[in-house]
Amino acid sequence: MATENIDHAQSGGMPQLDFSTWASQIFWTAVALFVLYKILNGSILPKISGALEDRHNAIADDLDKAAELKRQAEDAEAAHTAALATAKADANKIVAEAQSEIDAEFATASAEADAEIAARTAESEVRINEVRAEAQSNAKSIATDTAQAIIEKLAPGLSDKSTVEAAVSRALSATGGTK
Protein backbone atom coordinates (compact mmCIF):
# COMPACT_ATOMS: atom_id res chain seq x y z
CA MET A 1 0.00 0.00 0.00
CA ALA A 2 2.72 2.44 1.01
CA THR A 3 4.75 1.83 -2.11
CA GLU A 4 1.64 2.28 -4.21
CA ASN A 5 1.11 5.76 -2.80
CA ILE A 6 4.66 6.83 -3.45
CA ASP A 7 4.34 5.61 -7.02
CA HIS A 8 1.14 7.59 -7.33
CA ALA A 9 2.72 10.78 -6.04
CA GLN A 10 5.70 10.43 -8.31
CA SER A 11 3.41 10.08 -11.26
CA GLY A 12 2.32 13.67 -10.58
CA GLY A 13 -1.36 13.03 -9.85
CA MET A 14 -3.36 14.53 -7.00
CA PRO A 15 -3.00 12.57 -3.75
CA GLN A 16 -6.42 14.01 -2.88
CA LEU A 17 -8.01 11.83 -5.55
CA ASP A 18 -6.34 8.63 -4.41
CA PHE A 19 -9.48 7.09 -3.02
CA SER A 20 -7.59 4.25 -1.38
CA THR A 21 -6.57 6.65 1.39
CA TRP A 22 -10.07 8.05 2.00
CA ALA A 23 -11.18 5.35 4.42
CA SER A 24 -8.18 5.95 6.66
CA GLN A 25 -8.51 9.72 6.51
CA ILE A 26 -12.24 9.71 7.23
CA PHE A 27 -11.83 7.18 10.03
CA TRP A 28 -9.06 9.10 11.83
CA THR A 29 -10.69 12.50 11.27
CA ALA A 30 -13.86 11.11 12.79
CA VAL A 31 -11.91 9.73 15.75
CA ALA A 32 -10.03 13.01 16.24
CA LEU A 33 -13.23 15.06 16.00
CA PHE A 34 -15.04 12.71 18.40
CA VAL A 35 -12.22 12.92 20.95
CA LEU A 36 -12.06 16.71 20.57
CA TYR A 37 -15.85 17.01 20.89
CA LYS A 38 -15.86 14.88 24.04
CA ILE A 39 -13.10 16.94 25.69
CA LEU A 40 -14.53 20.32 24.65
CA ASN A 41 -18.14 19.51 25.47
CA GLY A 42 -17.22 17.60 28.59
CA SER A 43 -15.09 20.12 30.42
CA ILE A 44 -13.59 23.02 28.48
CA LEU A 45 -16.72 24.66 27.06
CA PRO A 46 -18.62 24.43 30.37
CA LYS A 47 -15.59 26.00 32.06
CA ILE A 48 -15.49 28.89 29.60
CA SER A 49 -19.23 29.48 29.81
CA GLY A 50 -18.95 29.19 33.61
CA ALA A 51 -16.20 31.80 33.68
CA LEU A 52 -18.24 34.12 31.46
CA GLU A 53 -21.32 33.55 33.62
CA ASP A 54 -19.34 34.19 36.81
CA ARG A 55 -17.98 37.43 35.39
CA HIS A 56 -21.42 38.49 34.24
CA ASN A 57 -22.86 37.76 37.68
CA ALA A 58 -19.96 39.45 39.46
CA ILE A 59 -20.43 42.59 37.39
CA ALA A 60 -24.18 42.55 38.00
CA ASP A 61 -23.58 42.04 41.75
CA ASP A 62 -21.07 44.87 41.85
CA LEU A 63 -23.49 47.15 40.05
CA ASP A 64 -26.22 46.23 42.54
CA LYS A 65 -23.85 46.88 45.43
CA ALA A 66 -22.83 50.19 43.95
CA ALA A 67 -26.49 51.18 43.56
CA GLU A 68 -27.15 50.14 47.18
CA LEU A 69 -24.16 52.15 48.44
CA LYS A 70 -25.27 55.12 46.39
CA ARG A 71 -28.73 54.88 47.92
CA GLN A 72 -27.18 54.70 51.41
CA ALA A 73 -25.01 57.70 50.68
CA GLU A 74 -28.04 59.63 49.51
CA ASP A 75 -29.92 58.67 52.67
CA ALA A 76 -26.97 59.78 54.79
CA GLU A 77 -26.81 63.03 52.92
CA ALA A 78 -30.52 63.61 53.42
CA ALA A 79 -30.18 62.84 57.15
CA HIS A 80 -27.20 65.17 57.38
CA THR A 81 -29.08 67.96 55.61
CA ALA A 82 -32.05 67.50 57.93
CA ALA A 83 -29.82 67.53 61.01
CA LEU A 84 -28.09 70.64 59.76
CA ALA A 85 -31.42 72.39 59.19
CA THR A 86 -32.62 71.43 62.69
CA ALA A 87 -29.39 72.65 64.25
CA LYS A 88 -29.66 75.92 62.34
CA ALA A 89 -33.24 76.42 63.49
CA ASP A 90 -32.23 75.63 67.10
CA ALA A 91 -29.34 78.05 66.90
CA ASN A 92 -31.58 80.77 65.50
CA LYS A 93 -34.09 80.16 68.29
CA ILE A 94 -31.37 80.37 70.95
CA VAL A 95 -30.02 83.55 69.40
CA ALA A 96 -33.49 85.09 69.29
CA GLU A 97 -34.18 84.10 72.91
CA ALA A 98 -30.87 85.50 74.08
CA GLN A 99 -31.52 88.68 72.11
CA SER A 100 -34.94 89.21 73.65
CA GLU A 101 -33.59 88.42 77.13
CA ILE A 102 -30.77 90.92 76.64
CA ASP A 103 -33.24 93.48 75.32
CA ALA A 104 -35.47 93.02 78.37
CA GLU A 105 -32.55 93.26 80.77
CA PHE A 106 -31.25 96.28 78.94
CA ALA A 107 -34.65 97.95 79.12
CA THR A 108 -34.92 97.20 82.82
CA ALA A 109 -31.40 98.37 83.55
CA SER A 110 -31.80 101.54 81.51
CA ALA A 111 -35.13 102.30 83.22
CA GLU A 112 -33.46 101.84 86.63
CA ALA A 113 -30.56 103.97 85.55
CA ASP A 114 -32.93 106.65 84.28
CA ALA A 115 -34.83 106.60 87.55
CA GLU A 116 -31.60 106.86 89.57
CA ILE A 117 -30.32 109.65 87.37
CA ALA A 118 -33.61 111.50 87.82
CA ALA A 119 -33.50 110.97 91.59
CA ARG A 120 -29.92 112.15 91.84
CA THR A 121 -30.62 115.10 89.59
CA ALA A 122 -33.55 116.09 91.79
CA GLU A 123 -31.41 115.65 94.90
CA SER A 124 -28.61 117.72 93.36
CA GLU A 125 -31.02 120.45 92.37
CA VAL A 126 -32.34 120.57 95.91
CA ARG A 127 -28.82 120.90 97.27
CA ILE A 128 -27.85 123.45 94.61
CA ASN A 129 -30.93 125.51 95.59
CA GLU A 130 -30.01 125.17 99.24
CA VAL A 131 -26.43 126.23 98.55
CA ARG A 132 -27.68 129.07 96.37
CA ALA A 133 -30.20 130.25 99.01
CA GLU A 134 -27.51 130.05 101.66
CA ALA A 135 -25.09 131.97 99.48
CA GLN A 136 -27.74 134.55 98.72
CA SER A 137 -28.56 135.06 102.39
CA ASN A 138 -24.85 135.25 103.19
CA ALA A 139 -24.35 137.76 100.41
CA LYS A 140 -27.31 139.76 101.70
CA SER A 141 -26.01 139.89 105.25
CA ILE A 142 -22.49 140.74 104.05
CA ALA A 143 -23.88 143.43 101.75
CA THR A 144 -26.07 144.79 104.55
CA ASP A 145 -23.17 144.81 106.99
CA THR A 146 -20.85 146.38 104.41
CA ALA A 147 -23.45 149.00 103.45
CA GLN A 148 -24.18 149.80 107.16
CA ALA A 149 -20.42 150.13 107.84
CA ILE A 150 -19.99 152.52 104.83
CA ILE A 151 -23.00 154.61 105.94
CA GLU A 152 -21.63 154.72 109.50
CA LYS A 153 -18.33 156.16 108.20
CA LEU A 154 -19.98 158.70 105.93
CA ALA A 155 -22.86 159.74 108.20
CA PRO A 156 -22.60 158.39 111.68
CA GLY A 157 -25.90 157.81 113.49
CA LEU A 158 -27.86 157.73 110.31
CA SER A 159 -27.72 154.07 109.78
CA ASP A 160 -31.00 152.42 110.14
CA LYS A 161 -30.65 148.68 109.90
CA SER A 162 -34.09 147.95 108.52
CA THR A 163 -33.78 150.65 105.80
CA VAL A 164 -30.38 149.33 104.72
CA GLU A 165 -31.73 145.78 104.59
CA ALA A 166 -34.62 146.86 102.40
CA ALA A 167 -32.27 148.76 100.06
CA VAL A 168 -29.86 145.79 99.76
CA SER A 169 -32.79 143.46 99.02
CA ARG A 170 -34.01 145.79 96.30
CA ALA A 171 -30.51 146.10 94.82
CA LEU A 172 -29.97 142.31 94.82
CA SER A 173 -33.30 141.56 93.18
CA ALA A 174 -32.52 144.23 90.56
CA THR A 175 -29.23 142.50 89.56
CA GLY A 176 -30.99 139.15 89.29
CA GLY A 177 -30.04 137.91 92.73
CA THR A 178 -27.88 135.08 91.48
CA LYS A 179 -24.49 136.66 91.81
Next chain:
Amino acid sequence: MAKEAVEGELNIDPMHQFDIKYFFDIDLGIANIGFTNSALFAFIAVAAIVVFLWSAVSGHSLVPSRMQSVAESIYEFVRNMVRDTAGDEALKYFPYIFTVFIFILACNLIGMIPYSFTVTSHFAVTVFLALSVFISVTVIGFLKHGMHFFSFFWPAQAPAALRPVLCIIEVISYLARPISHSIRLGANMMAGHAVLKVIGAFAGASALLVVPSVLGIVGLTALEVLVAVLQAYVFTILTCVYLNDALNLH
Protein backbone atom coordinates in the same frame (compact mmCIF):
# COMPACT_ATOMS: atom_id res chain seq x y z
CA MET B 1 13.86 18.21 -6.24
CA ALA B 2 17.38 19.63 -5.95
CA LYS B 3 18.69 16.93 -8.22
CA GLU B 4 16.10 17.78 -10.85
CA ALA B 5 17.02 21.47 -10.64
CA VAL B 6 20.65 20.64 -11.34
CA GLU B 7 19.57 19.07 -14.57
CA GLY B 8 18.53 22.55 -15.61
CA GLU B 9 14.82 22.01 -16.08
CA LEU B 10 12.07 23.39 -13.88
CA ASN B 11 10.59 20.16 -12.62
CA ILE B 12 8.25 21.09 -9.82
CA ASP B 13 6.04 18.63 -8.02
CA PRO B 14 3.75 20.83 -5.90
CA MET B 15 1.45 17.93 -5.03
CA HIS B 16 4.17 15.89 -3.34
CA GLN B 17 3.49 17.69 -0.04
CA PHE B 18 -0.05 16.25 0.02
CA ASP B 19 1.10 12.61 -0.09
CA ILE B 20 -0.51 10.37 2.44
CA LYS B 21 2.13 8.24 4.15
CA TYR B 22 1.17 5.23 6.22
CA PHE B 23 3.02 4.71 9.48
CA PHE B 24 1.31 1.34 9.90
CA ASP B 25 -1.51 -0.46 8.18
CA ILE B 26 -4.81 -1.56 9.67
CA ASP B 27 -6.31 -3.61 6.88
CA LEU B 28 -9.98 -4.33 7.39
CA GLY B 29 -10.25 -6.23 4.12
CA ILE B 30 -12.56 -3.73 2.45
CA ALA B 31 -10.30 -0.77 3.33
CA ASN B 32 -7.01 0.09 4.95
CA ILE B 33 -7.53 2.47 7.87
CA GLY B 34 -3.86 2.54 8.83
CA PHE B 35 -2.40 5.45 10.79
CA THR B 36 -1.10 8.13 8.42
CA ASN B 37 0.62 11.51 8.54
CA SER B 38 -2.87 13.02 8.05
CA ALA B 39 -4.13 11.25 11.18
CA LEU B 40 -1.00 12.30 13.08
CA PHE B 41 -1.56 15.96 12.26
CA ALA B 42 -5.27 15.71 13.05
CA PHE B 43 -4.28 14.53 16.53
CA ILE B 44 -1.57 17.19 16.78
CA ALA B 45 -4.32 19.74 16.05
CA VAL B 46 -6.56 18.19 18.71
CA ALA B 47 -3.71 18.19 21.22
CA ALA B 48 -2.82 21.80 20.43
CA ILE B 49 -6.45 22.91 20.84
CA VAL B 50 -6.84 21.03 24.12
CA VAL B 51 -3.52 22.28 25.54
CA PHE B 52 -4.28 25.86 24.52
CA LEU B 53 -7.86 25.94 25.76
CA TRP B 54 -7.09 23.92 28.87
CA SER B 55 -4.26 26.21 29.95
CA ALA B 56 -6.47 29.18 29.10
CA VAL B 57 -9.38 28.12 31.31
CA SER B 58 -7.51 26.32 34.10
CA GLY B 59 -6.90 29.63 35.89
CA HIS B 60 -10.59 30.44 35.72
CA SER B 61 -10.14 33.89 37.22
CA LEU B 62 -12.69 36.67 37.29
CA VAL B 63 -10.28 39.00 35.55
CA PRO B 64 -9.11 36.88 32.62
CA SER B 65 -5.47 36.30 31.73
CA ARG B 66 -4.42 36.94 28.14
CA MET B 67 -4.88 33.30 27.14
CA GLN B 68 -8.24 33.12 28.89
CA SER B 69 -9.26 36.30 27.10
CA VAL B 70 -8.40 34.78 23.72
CA ALA B 71 -10.23 31.55 24.51
CA GLU B 72 -13.29 33.49 25.69
CA SER B 73 -13.19 35.69 22.60
CA ILE B 74 -13.19 32.64 20.31
CA TYR B 75 -16.00 31.09 22.36
CA GLU B 76 -18.16 34.21 22.20
CA PHE B 77 -17.32 34.77 18.53
CA VAL B 78 -18.60 31.32 17.54
CA ARG B 79 -21.53 31.51 19.94
CA ASN B 80 -22.65 34.86 18.55
CA MET B 81 -22.20 33.56 15.02
CA VAL B 82 -24.48 30.58 15.77
CA ARG B 83 -27.09 32.69 17.51
CA ASP B 84 -27.11 35.57 15.02
CA THR B 85 -27.26 33.26 12.01
CA ALA B 86 -29.48 30.42 13.19
CA GLY B 87 -31.26 31.74 16.27
CA ASP B 88 -31.36 30.73 19.94
CA GLU B 89 -32.73 27.31 19.07
CA ALA B 90 -29.46 26.46 17.30
CA LEU B 91 -27.43 27.06 20.47
CA LYS B 92 -27.91 23.43 21.51
CA TYR B 93 -25.73 22.47 18.52
CA PHE B 94 -23.12 25.05 19.52
CA PRO B 95 -20.62 22.54 21.03
CA TYR B 96 -20.41 20.59 17.75
CA ILE B 97 -20.14 23.76 15.64
CA PHE B 98 -17.45 25.11 17.95
CA THR B 99 -15.57 21.79 17.71
CA VAL B 100 -15.70 21.87 13.89
CA PHE B 101 -14.63 25.52 13.76
CA ILE B 102 -11.66 25.17 16.06
CA PHE B 103 -10.60 21.86 14.48
CA ILE B 104 -10.56 23.36 10.97
CA LEU B 105 -8.87 26.52 12.26
CA ALA B 106 -6.15 24.53 14.04
CA CYS B 107 -5.59 22.19 11.05
CA ASN B 108 -5.37 25.16 8.67
CA LEU B 109 -2.94 27.08 10.87
CA ILE B 110 -0.77 24.08 11.72
CA GLY B 111 -0.59 23.45 7.96
CA MET B 112 1.11 26.83 7.62
CA ILE B 113 4.13 25.56 9.54
CA PRO B 114 6.81 24.42 7.05
CA TYR B 115 7.18 20.63 6.65
CA SER B 116 3.87 20.05 8.37
CA PHE B 117 0.84 18.44 6.77
CA THR B 118 -2.46 20.20 6.11
CA VAL B 119 -5.23 17.81 7.09
CA THR B 120 -7.92 20.05 5.56
CA SER B 121 -6.22 20.10 2.17
CA HIS B 122 -7.64 16.65 1.47
CA PHE B 123 -11.12 16.27 0.08
CA ALA B 124 -11.58 13.07 2.08
CA VAL B 125 -11.56 15.19 5.24
CA THR B 126 -13.56 18.14 3.93
CA VAL B 127 -16.14 15.90 2.26
CA PHE B 128 -16.52 14.02 5.53
CA LEU B 129 -16.96 17.29 7.45
CA ALA B 130 -19.40 18.73 4.90
CA LEU B 131 -21.38 15.50 4.58
CA SER B 132 -21.72 15.12 8.32
CA VAL B 133 -23.07 18.69 8.45
CA PHE B 134 -25.37 18.03 5.48
CA ILE B 135 -26.76 14.78 6.91
CA SER B 136 -27.14 16.18 10.45
CA VAL B 137 -28.88 19.30 9.21
CA THR B 138 -31.25 17.32 6.99
CA VAL B 139 -32.08 14.95 9.85
CA ILE B 140 -32.65 17.93 12.17
CA GLY B 141 -34.98 19.48 9.55
CA PHE B 142 -37.05 16.32 9.24
CA LEU B 143 -37.16 15.75 12.99
CA LYS B 144 -38.42 19.26 13.58
CA HIS B 145 -40.83 19.70 10.67
CA GLY B 146 -41.62 16.14 9.54
CA MET B 147 -42.88 15.93 5.96
CA HIS B 148 -43.46 19.68 6.07
CA PHE B 149 -39.68 20.00 5.58
CA PHE B 150 -40.30 19.37 1.85
CA SER B 151 -42.02 22.76 1.63
CA PHE B 152 -38.48 24.14 1.83
CA PHE B 153 -38.11 23.09 -1.83
CA TRP B 154 -41.51 24.39 -2.93
CA PRO B 155 -41.44 28.11 -3.78
CA ALA B 156 -45.03 28.98 -2.83
CA GLN B 157 -44.68 32.65 -3.73
CA ALA B 158 -43.49 32.00 -7.29
CA PRO B 159 -45.90 31.90 -10.27
CA ALA B 160 -47.62 28.52 -10.46
CA ALA B 161 -46.08 27.57 -13.81
CA LEU B 162 -42.56 28.15 -12.54
CA ARG B 163 -42.94 26.26 -9.30
CA PRO B 164 -42.01 22.76 -10.57
CA VAL B 165 -38.94 24.12 -12.34
CA LEU B 166 -37.85 26.14 -9.33
CA CYS B 167 -38.47 23.13 -7.14
CA ILE B 168 -36.04 21.06 -9.19
CA ILE B 169 -33.48 23.87 -8.97
CA GLU B 170 -33.98 24.09 -5.21
CA VAL B 171 -33.46 20.35 -4.78
CA ILE B 172 -30.34 20.38 -6.92
CA SER B 173 -28.90 23.36 -5.09
CA TYR B 174 -29.68 21.68 -1.77
CA LEU B 175 -27.92 18.49 -2.85
CA ALA B 176 -24.99 20.52 -4.19
CA ARG B 177 -24.39 22.08 -0.80
CA PRO B 178 -22.02 19.45 0.60
CA ILE B 179 -20.03 19.56 -2.65
CA SER B 180 -19.46 23.34 -2.61
CA HIS B 181 -19.10 23.29 1.17
CA SER B 182 -16.27 20.73 1.05
CA ILE B 183 -14.53 21.75 -2.18
CA ARG B 184 -14.38 25.40 -1.06
CA LEU B 185 -12.34 24.54 2.02
CA GLY B 186 -10.22 21.74 0.53
CA ALA B 187 -9.41 23.52 -2.73
CA ASN B 188 -8.49 26.74 -0.96
CA MET B 189 -6.06 24.99 1.33
CA MET B 190 -4.63 22.80 -1.42
CA ALA B 191 -4.23 25.63 -3.94
CA GLY B 192 -2.54 27.96 -1.48
CA HIS B 193 0.02 25.37 -0.45
CA ALA B 194 0.62 24.27 -4.05
CA VAL B 195 1.25 27.86 -5.13
CA LEU B 196 3.67 28.36 -2.23
CA LYS B 197 5.52 25.23 -3.34
CA VAL B 198 5.70 26.39 -6.97
CA ILE B 199 7.00 29.84 -6.02
CA GLY B 200 9.49 28.21 -3.64
CA ALA B 201 10.73 25.92 -6.41
CA PHE B 202 11.55 28.96 -8.59
CA ALA B 203 14.21 29.89 -6.03
CA GLY B 204 15.81 26.49 -6.53
CA ALA B 205 15.71 26.77 -10.32
CA SER B 206 17.72 29.97 -10.76
CA ALA B 207 19.81 32.24 -8.55
CA LEU B 208 18.17 35.27 -10.20
CA LEU B 209 14.79 34.18 -8.95
CA VAL B 210 15.76 33.76 -5.31
CA VAL B 211 14.90 37.28 -4.11
CA PRO B 212 11.53 37.68 -5.92
CA SER B 213 10.68 34.13 -4.96
CA VAL B 214 11.35 34.71 -1.25
CA LEU B 215 9.44 38.01 -1.30
CA GLY B 216 6.57 36.27 -3.07
CA ILE B 217 6.54 33.49 -0.47
CA VAL B 218 6.50 36.01 2.39
CA GLY B 219 3.52 37.83 0.89
CA LEU B 220 1.70 34.63 0.01
CA THR B 221 2.29 33.20 3.47
CA ALA B 222 0.60 36.21 5.01
CA LEU B 223 -2.27 35.77 2.57
CA GLU B 224 -2.45 32.05 3.36
CA VAL B 225 -2.72 32.71 7.09
CA LEU B 226 -5.64 34.98 6.32
CA VAL B 227 -7.18 32.31 4.07
CA ALA B 228 -6.65 29.69 6.80
CA VAL B 229 -8.68 31.72 9.31
CA LEU B 230 -11.21 32.91 6.75
CA GLN B 231 -11.97 29.42 5.40
CA ALA B 232 -12.52 28.10 8.91
CA TYR B 233 -14.95 30.98 9.43
CA VAL B 234 -16.65 30.43 6.05
CA PHE B 235 -17.12 26.72 6.68
CA THR B 236 -18.61 27.42 10.11
CA ILE B 237 -20.95 30.20 9.07
CA LEU B 238 -22.24 28.10 6.15
CA THR B 239 -22.91 25.34 8.67
CA CYS B 240 -24.93 27.88 10.67
CA VAL B 241 -26.80 29.03 7.55
CA TYR B 242 -27.74 25.45 6.65
CA LEU B 243 -28.79 24.81 10.21
CA ASN B 244 -30.93 27.94 10.13
CA ASP B 245 -32.64 26.72 6.92
CA ALA B 246 -33.41 23.39 8.57
CA LEU B 247 -34.71 24.95 11.79
CA ASN B 248 -36.64 27.87 10.32
CA LEU B 249 -37.36 26.82 6.68
CA HIS B 250 -36.29 30.20 5.24
